[in-house]
Amino acid sequence: MTSPHLLLGREGEAVAEALLVGAGFRVEVRNYRTRGGEVDLICLDGDTVVFVEVKARGPGSLLDRPEEAVTPAKRGRIARAAAAFLSERAWWDRPCRFDVVAVSVHGGRRTATHLPDAFGLEDASGIGRFYQPG
Numbered sequence: 001m002t003s004p005h006l007l008l009g010r011e012g013e014a015v016a017e018a019l020l021v022g023a024g025f026r027v028e029v030r031n032y033r034t035r036g037g038e039v040d041l042i043c044l045d046g047d048t049v050v051f052v053e054v055k056a057r058g059p060g061s062l063l064d065r066p067e068e069a070v071t072p073a074k075r076g077r078i079a080r081a082a083a084a085f086l087s088e089r090a091w092w093d094r095p096c097r098f099d100v101v102a103v104s105v106h107g108g109r110r111t112a113t114h115l116p117d118a119f120g121l122e123d124a125s126g127i128g129r130f131y132q133p134g
Contacts, residue, residue, distance in 0.1 A: 007057055008057075008058050008105065009054075011032075011056065011103075011105065011110075012054050012055070012056025012101075012103035012105075013030070013040055013041065013054045015044050015056075015101075015103050015110050015112050016040070016041065016052065016054040016072055016101035016103060016112055016114075017030070017041060018041055018115055019066075019099070019101060019112045020041065020052065020078075020114065023114070024045070024102075025040060025043040025044065025045050025050065025065075026043060026044045027041040028041050028042045028043060028044055029040075029041070029085070030127070032081060032085055033081070034081050034084040034085075035076065036080030036081060036083075036084065037076070037078055037079070037080040038078075038082035039051045039053070039078055039081045039082060039085070040051070040052055040054040041054065042085060047085070047094060047095060048094070048095045048096065048097060049085075049091060049094050049095070049096045049097075050079055050096070050097055050098075050099050050116075051081075051082045051085075051096065051097070051098050051099070052098075052099045052100070052101060053070055053074070053098070053099070053100050053101075053118075054068060054071045054100075054101045054103065055057070055067055055100065055101075055102050055103065055104040055105070056068075056102075056104075056105065057102075057104055057105070058105045058106070066071060067100050067102040067113075068113060068116065069099030070100055070121065072120070073099070075119050075123055079121055082096065082098070084100065085100065094102055097116065097117045098117070098118055098119050098120065099115060099116050099117065099118055100114075100115040100118040100119075101113070101114050101115070102115065107126050115121075
């Protein structure tokens, strides 16, 4: 049996994906994982590569807002995964950004908020090995 927090996470990612697709984004990859980190959704917004972290919270969460859970350490893991993805695709010349979609579930109602350009590399800790070909 799948634990409730994993089910909530999957539900949050589905809600986030529907929101982004409805806004004209094209989903390239779901749940991209590498040794250094992971990204929930990698999308294209026009020519811009968008690395999306989805945070879902249900009733009883200790955090007021789901996006509060995107810590500097988490941002660093997302940035490392983004670097690996860009290297795999040879997309270093494309514009990129890091977005967050915050999903709240209360009483069966789902609310999703898209936070474009939620953080930059300067907001991520532990990215000393972040590499961008020069």
